Amino acid sequence: MILMGRSRMSEAVSALDGLVWDQGIARIEEVGPQGMITLRGDLGSGTIKDLATGVTSVDMPGQSEANCVADRGICWMSPDELLILCSYEDVAMNLQRIQKGLGDAHALAVDVSEARATFRISGDHVREVLAKLVPVDLSTEAFKDGMFRRTRMAQVPAAFWMCNDHMVQIVCFRSHAQYVFDLLKTAAAPGSEVNLL
Amino acid sequence: MLMLTCPCCGVTGEETEFTNGGEAHLKRYGPGTSDLDFEAYLFLRDNPKGVHFERWRHTYGCGKWFHVARCTMTLEIFGTYEAHVTTPPQEILAKIKSRRPDWIARIPGGGSE
Numbered sequence: 001m002i003l004m005g006r007s008r009m010s011e012a013v014s015a016l017d018g019l020v021w022d023q024g025i026a027r028i029e030e031v032g033p034q035g036m037i038t039l040r041g042d043l044g045s046g047t048i049k050d051l052a053t054g055v056t057s058v059d060m061p062g063q064s065e066a067n068c069v070a071d072r073g074i075c076w077m078s079p080d081e082l083l084i085l086c087s088y089e090d091v092a093m094n095l096q097r098i099q100k101g102l103g104d105a106h107a108l109a110v111d112v113s114e115a116r117a118t119f120r121i122s123g124d125h126v127r128e129v130l131a132k133l134v135p136v137d138l139s140t141e142a143f144k145d146g147m148f149r150r151t152r153m154a155q156v157p158a159a160f161w162m163c164n165d166h167m168v169q170i171v172c173f174r175s176h177a178q179y180v181f182d183l184l185k186t187a188a189a190p191g192s193e194v195n196l197l
Numbered sequence: 198m199l200m201l202t203c204p205c206c207g208v209t210g211e212e213t214e215f216t217n218g219g220e221a222h223l224k225r226y227g228p229g230t231s232d233l234d235f236e237a238y239l240f241l242r243d244n245p246k247g248v249h250f251e252r253w254r255h256t257y258g259c260g261k262w263f264h265v266a267r268c269t270m271t272l273e274i275f276g277t278y279e280a281h282v283t284t285p286p287q288e289i290l291a292k293i294k295s296r297r298p299d300w301i302a303r304i305p306g307g308g309s310e
Binding site (some may be wrong): 077 | 208210257258
Protein backbone atom coordinates (compact mmCIF):
# COMPACT_ATOMS: atom_id res chain seq x y z
CA MET A 1 0.00 0.00 0.00
CA ILE A 2 1.30 3.44 -0.89
CA LEU A 3 1.22 6.27 1.61
CA MET A 4 0.46 9.45 -0.25
CA GLY A 5 2.23 12.28 1.53
CA ARG A 6 1.57 15.98 1.31
CA SER A 7 4.06 18.80 1.10
CA ARG A 8 3.83 21.16 4.02
CA MET A 9 6.03 23.74 2.35
CA SER A 10 3.27 26.04 1.20
CA GLU A 11 -0.11 27.31 2.28
CA ALA A 12 -3.06 25.39 0.84
CA VAL A 13 -5.06 27.37 -1.70
CA SER A 14 -8.25 26.07 -3.24
CA ALA A 15 -8.83 26.31 -7.00
CA LEU A 16 -10.58 29.71 -6.99
CA ASP A 17 -9.44 30.81 -3.53
CA GLY A 18 -12.93 31.06 -2.08
CA LEU A 19 -14.47 33.11 -4.88
CA VAL A 20 -18.04 34.27 -4.17
CA TRP A 21 -20.70 35.60 -6.54
CA ASP A 22 -24.08 36.68 -5.26
CA GLN A 23 -25.46 39.05 -7.86
CA GLY A 24 -27.85 36.50 -9.32
CA ILE A 25 -30.78 34.37 -8.20
CA ALA A 26 -28.48 32.19 -6.09
CA ARG A 27 -25.30 32.71 -4.15
CA ILE A 28 -22.32 30.80 -5.55
CA GLU A 29 -19.35 30.14 -3.38
CA GLU A 30 -16.20 28.20 -3.95
CA VAL A 31 -15.44 26.43 -0.72
CA GLY A 32 -11.88 26.74 0.54
CA PRO A 33 -9.59 23.73 0.96
CA GLN A 34 -11.71 20.66 1.73
CA GLY A 35 -10.16 17.40 2.83
CA MET A 36 -11.17 14.44 0.64
CA ILE A 37 -10.11 10.82 0.74
CA THR A 38 -11.10 8.25 -1.84
CA LEU A 39 -11.65 4.86 -0.22
CA ARG A 40 -12.14 1.93 -2.55
CA GLY A 41 -12.79 -1.63 -1.56
CA ASP A 42 -15.56 -4.00 -0.58
CA LEU A 43 -18.18 -1.69 0.96
CA GLY A 44 -19.89 -4.70 2.49
CA SER A 45 -16.89 -5.38 4.70
CA GLY A 46 -17.10 -4.30 8.31
CA THR A 47 -13.52 -3.01 8.28
CA ILE A 48 -14.19 -0.44 5.57
CA LYS A 49 -17.48 0.65 7.11
CA ASP A 50 -15.93 1.01 10.55
CA LEU A 51 -13.00 3.01 9.21
CA ALA A 52 -15.19 5.35 7.16
CA THR A 53 -17.63 6.02 9.99
CA GLY A 54 -14.79 6.12 12.52
CA VAL A 55 -12.84 8.96 10.93
CA THR A 56 -15.93 11.01 10.00
CA SER A 57 -18.25 10.35 12.98
CA VAL A 58 -21.25 10.08 10.63
CA ASP A 59 -23.37 7.04 9.75
CA MET A 60 -22.61 4.93 6.69
CA PRO A 61 -24.76 6.21 3.79
CA GLY A 62 -26.89 3.88 1.69
CA GLN A 63 -26.61 3.44 -2.07
CA SER A 64 -26.54 6.84 -3.86
CA GLU A 65 -26.66 8.72 -0.59
CA ALA A 66 -24.42 11.09 1.32
CA ASN A 67 -24.21 11.78 5.05
CA CYS A 68 -22.53 15.10 5.68
CA VAL A 69 -22.26 17.29 8.74
CA ALA A 70 -20.34 20.56 8.28
CA ASP A 71 -17.06 19.60 6.54
CA ARG A 72 -17.22 15.94 7.56
CA GLY A 73 -19.11 13.26 5.72
CA ILE A 74 -19.27 10.09 3.64
CA CYS A 75 -20.50 10.05 0.03
CA TRP A 76 -21.44 6.83 -1.77
CA MET A 77 -19.63 7.07 -5.12
CA SER A 78 -20.10 3.58 -6.59
CA PRO A 79 -20.56 -0.01 -5.34
CA ASP A 80 -16.87 -0.09 -4.43
CA GLU A 81 -16.01 3.52 -3.69
CA LEU A 82 -16.60 6.05 -0.94
CA LEU A 83 -15.61 9.70 -0.81
CA ILE A 84 -14.65 10.66 2.70
CA LEU A 85 -14.88 14.34 3.58
CA CYS A 86 -13.02 15.83 6.51
CA SER A 87 -11.30 19.06 7.38
CA TYR A 88 -8.25 19.76 5.22
CA GLU A 89 -5.94 19.69 8.24
CA ASP A 90 -7.10 16.23 9.33
CA VAL A 91 -6.50 14.44 6.01
CA ALA A 92 -3.00 13.16 6.76
CA MET A 93 -4.04 11.90 10.19
CA ASN A 94 -7.23 10.24 8.91
CA LEU A 95 -5.44 8.70 5.96
CA GLN A 96 -2.86 7.18 8.24
CA ARG A 97 -5.60 5.82 10.47
CA ILE A 98 -7.38 4.29 7.47
CA GLN A 99 -4.20 2.79 6.00
CA LYS A 100 -3.36 1.25 9.35
CA GLY A 101 -6.86 -0.09 9.83
CA LEU A 102 -7.04 -1.59 6.33
CA GLY A 103 -4.02 -3.77 6.98
CA ASP A 104 -3.83 -6.42 4.26
CA ALA A 105 -7.39 -5.83 2.99
CA HIS A 106 -7.69 -5.43 -0.77
CA ALA A 107 -8.47 -1.72 -0.67
CA LEU A 108 -7.19 1.68 -1.64
CA ALA A 109 -7.16 4.96 0.23
CA VAL A 110 -5.76 8.12 -1.36
CA ASP A 111 -5.77 11.81 -0.52
CA VAL A 112 -7.60 13.54 -3.40
CA SER A 113 -8.12 16.93 -1.70
CA GLU A 114 -5.87 18.65 -4.23
CA ALA A 115 -7.61 17.03 -7.20
CA ARG A 116 -11.04 18.52 -6.52
CA ALA A 117 -12.92 21.77 -6.19
CA THR A 118 -16.04 22.25 -4.07
CA PHE A 119 -18.88 24.71 -4.57
CA ARG A 120 -21.89 25.65 -2.51
CA ILE A 121 -24.89 27.31 -4.07
CA SER A 122 -27.58 28.68 -1.83
CA GLY A 123 -30.84 30.57 -2.09
CA ASP A 124 -34.46 29.90 -2.91
CA HIS A 125 -33.72 28.91 -6.51
CA VAL A 126 -30.92 26.38 -6.03
CA ARG A 127 -32.85 23.47 -7.51
CA GLU A 128 -33.63 25.51 -10.58
CA VAL A 129 -30.09 26.76 -11.07
CA LEU A 130 -28.74 23.22 -10.86
CA ALA A 131 -31.51 21.75 -13.02
CA LYS A 132 -30.39 23.96 -15.90
CA LEU A 133 -27.01 22.24 -15.92
CA VAL A 134 -27.51 18.57 -15.06
CA PRO A 135 -29.62 15.83 -16.73
CA VAL A 136 -31.30 14.95 -13.44
CA ASP A 137 -34.86 15.35 -12.15
CA LEU A 138 -34.41 17.85 -9.32
CA SER A 139 -38.02 18.18 -8.24
CA THR A 140 -38.51 17.90 -4.47
CA GLU A 141 -40.29 14.56 -4.92
CA ALA A 142 -37.49 13.03 -7.00
CA PHE A 143 -34.32 14.45 -5.46
CA LYS A 144 -34.52 14.46 -1.70
CA ASP A 145 -32.26 15.45 1.14
CA GLY A 146 -29.50 12.95 1.68
CA MET A 147 -29.39 11.78 -1.92
CA PHE A 148 -26.06 11.95 -3.72
CA ARG A 149 -25.75 12.05 -7.49
CA ARG A 150 -22.73 11.72 -9.77
CA THR A 151 -23.47 13.05 -13.22
CA ARG A 152 -22.27 15.60 -15.74
CA MET A 153 -22.59 19.35 -15.41
CA ALA A 154 -22.84 20.67 -18.97
CA GLN A 155 -19.63 19.06 -20.30
CA VAL A 156 -17.73 18.02 -17.18
CA PRO A 157 -18.23 15.34 -14.51
CA ALA A 158 -19.62 16.54 -11.19
CA ALA A 159 -21.31 15.21 -8.07
CA PHE A 160 -23.74 16.97 -5.79
CA TRP A 161 -26.08 16.63 -2.86
CA MET A 162 -28.54 18.86 -1.02
CA CYS A 163 -27.20 20.13 2.31
CA ASN A 164 -30.71 21.42 2.99
CA ASP A 165 -33.58 22.66 0.85
CA HIS A 166 -31.77 25.93 0.08
CA MET A 167 -28.23 24.74 -0.34
CA VAL A 168 -26.48 22.37 -2.74
CA GLN A 169 -22.90 21.25 -2.50
CA ILE A 170 -21.04 20.35 -5.68
CA VAL A 171 -17.75 18.51 -6.13
CA CYS A 172 -15.86 18.62 -9.44
CA PHE A 173 -12.32 18.22 -10.68
CA ARG A 174 -10.04 21.08 -9.73
CA SER A 175 -9.07 21.76 -13.33
CA HIS A 176 -12.76 22.32 -14.13
CA ALA A 177 -13.31 24.79 -11.28
CA GLN A 178 -13.40 27.98 -13.36
CA TYR A 179 -15.63 26.32 -15.96
CA VAL A 180 -18.09 25.15 -13.31
CA PHE A 181 -18.09 28.53 -11.58
CA ASP A 182 -18.85 30.28 -14.90
CA LEU A 183 -21.58 27.75 -15.66
CA LEU A 184 -23.23 28.35 -12.30
CA LYS A 185 -22.99 32.12 -12.80
CA THR A 186 -24.76 31.81 -16.14
CA ALA A 187 -27.44 29.50 -14.72
CA ALA A 188 -28.01 31.92 -11.86
CA ALA A 189 -28.02 35.08 -13.98
CA PRO A 190 -30.25 37.85 -12.61
CA GLY A 191 -33.82 37.57 -13.87
CA SER A 192 -33.38 33.96 -15.04
CA GLU A 193 -35.92 32.42 -12.63
CA VAL A 194 -38.04 29.72 -14.25
CA ASN A 195 -40.23 29.19 -11.16
CA LEU A 196 -40.83 25.57 -12.15
CA LEU A 197 -39.24 23.70 -9.27
CA MET B 198 -33.48 9.79 -25.94
CA LEU B 199 -32.66 6.58 -24.10
CA MET B 200 -33.27 6.32 -20.37
CA LEU B 201 -30.91 3.72 -18.95
CA THR B 202 -30.81 2.25 -15.46
CA CYS B 203 -27.34 1.29 -14.35
CA PRO B 204 -27.53 -2.13 -12.65
CA CYS B 205 -24.41 -1.31 -10.60
CA CYS B 206 -25.46 1.92 -8.87
CA GLY B 207 -29.20 1.87 -9.57
CA VAL B 208 -29.22 5.35 -11.11
CA THR B 209 -31.61 6.00 -13.99
CA GLY B 210 -30.16 8.61 -16.30
CA GLU B 211 -30.43 9.72 -19.87
CA GLU B 212 -28.01 8.55 -22.52
CA THR B 213 -25.55 11.48 -22.40
CA GLU B 214 -24.50 10.33 -18.93
CA PHE B 215 -23.45 6.98 -20.46
CA THR B 216 -21.12 5.85 -23.24
CA ASN B 217 -22.03 3.21 -25.78
CA GLY B 218 -19.51 0.39 -26.00
CA GLY B 219 -20.80 -1.37 -29.13
CA GLU B 220 -22.29 -4.80 -29.66
CA ALA B 221 -22.35 -7.11 -26.65
CA HIS B 222 -21.50 -10.79 -26.15
CA LEU B 223 -18.83 -11.02 -28.84
CA LYS B 224 -16.71 -14.13 -28.74
CA ARG B 225 -13.05 -13.29 -28.91
CA TYR B 226 -10.94 -14.94 -31.59
CA GLY B 227 -7.32 -14.26 -30.72
CA PRO B 228 -3.92 -15.67 -31.74
CA GLY B 229 -4.04 -19.12 -33.30
CA THR B 230 -7.50 -18.73 -34.81
CA SER B 231 -8.32 -18.54 -38.49
CA ASP B 232 -7.99 -15.24 -40.32
CA LEU B 233 -11.68 -15.32 -41.16
CA ASP B 234 -12.73 -15.71 -37.51
CA PHE B 235 -10.30 -13.02 -36.45
CA GLU B 236 -11.57 -10.64 -39.11
CA ALA B 237 -15.16 -11.28 -38.08
CA TYR B 238 -14.31 -10.70 -34.43
CA LEU B 239 -12.52 -7.45 -35.19
CA PHE B 240 -14.69 -5.88 -37.84
CA LEU B 241 -18.01 -7.59 -38.46
CA ARG B 242 -20.91 -6.38 -36.36
CA ASP B 243 -24.63 -7.01 -36.37
CA ASN B 244 -26.75 -4.04 -37.31
CA PRO B 245 -30.24 -5.34 -36.58
CA LYS B 246 -33.46 -3.46 -36.98
CA GLY B 247 -35.08 -4.43 -33.71
CA VAL B 248 -33.69 -6.26 -30.69
CA HIS B 249 -30.04 -5.51 -30.00
CA PHE B 250 -27.66 -6.23 -27.13
CA GLU B 251 -25.12 -3.57 -26.33
CA ARG B 252 -22.39 -2.72 -23.85
CA TRP B 253 -22.68 0.60 -22.08
CA ARG B 254 -20.58 2.39 -19.50
CA HIS B 255 -21.89 4.72 -16.81
CA THR B 256 -19.16 7.22 -17.64
CA TYR B 257 -20.34 10.20 -15.62
CA GLY B 258 -21.72 8.11 -12.77
CA CYS B 259 -20.24 5.09 -11.06
CA GLY B 260 -17.95 4.35 -14.02
CA LYS B 261 -19.01 0.69 -14.38
CA TRP B 262 -19.70 -1.29 -17.54
CA PHE B 263 -23.00 -3.12 -18.01
CA HIS B 264 -25.25 -4.58 -20.70
CA VAL B 265 -28.40 -3.17 -22.28
CA ALA B 266 -31.05 -4.98 -24.33
CA ARG B 267 -32.96 -2.53 -26.47
CA CYS B 268 -34.84 -2.10 -29.72
CA THR B 269 -32.97 -0.10 -32.35
CA MET B 270 -36.20 0.78 -34.12
CA THR B 271 -38.47 1.98 -31.29
CA LEU B 272 -35.64 2.74 -28.81
CA GLU B 273 -37.50 0.67 -26.21
CA ILE B 274 -35.23 -0.55 -23.42
CA PHE B 275 -36.00 -4.16 -22.52
CA GLY B 276 -33.64 -4.18 -19.60
CA THR B 277 -30.12 -3.72 -18.30
CA TYR B 278 -27.98 -6.41 -16.69
CA GLU B 279 -24.55 -6.96 -15.21
CA ALA B 280 -21.38 -6.96 -17.33
CA HIS B 281 -19.94 -10.32 -16.26
CA VAL B 282 -22.13 -12.63 -18.33
CA THR B 283 -21.52 -14.05 -21.79
CA THR B 284 -25.19 -14.39 -22.72
CA PRO B 285 -28.29 -12.38 -21.78
CA PRO B 286 -29.99 -13.65 -18.59
CA GLN B 287 -33.31 -15.54 -18.84
CA GLU B 288 -35.43 -12.74 -17.39
CA ILE B 289 -34.19 -10.32 -20.06
CA LEU B 290 -34.92 -12.85 -22.83
CA ALA B 291 -38.38 -13.47 -21.34
CA LYS B 292 -39.05 -9.74 -21.28
CA ILE B 293 -38.04 -9.41 -24.93
CA LYS B 294 -40.17 -12.40 -25.94
CA SER B 295 -43.18 -10.91 -24.19
CA ARG B 296 -42.71 -7.63 -26.04
CA ARG B 297 -41.58 -9.14 -29.39
CA PRO B 298 -43.22 -12.59 -29.75
CA ASP B 299 -41.83 -13.02 -33.27
CA TRP B 300 -38.25 -12.35 -32.28
CA ILE B 301 -35.83 -15.26 -32.71
CA ALA B 302 -32.92 -15.21 -30.27
CA ARG B 303 -29.58 -15.41 -32.01
CA ILE B 304 -26.62 -16.82 -30.18
CA PRO B 305 -23.97 -14.12 -29.96
CA GLY B 306 -21.43 -14.40 -32.74
CA GLY B 307 -23.80 -15.89 -35.31
CA GLY B 308 -26.20 -18.83 -35.58
CA SER B 309 -29.61 -19.18 -34.02
CA GLU B 310 -30.97 -20.73 -30.87
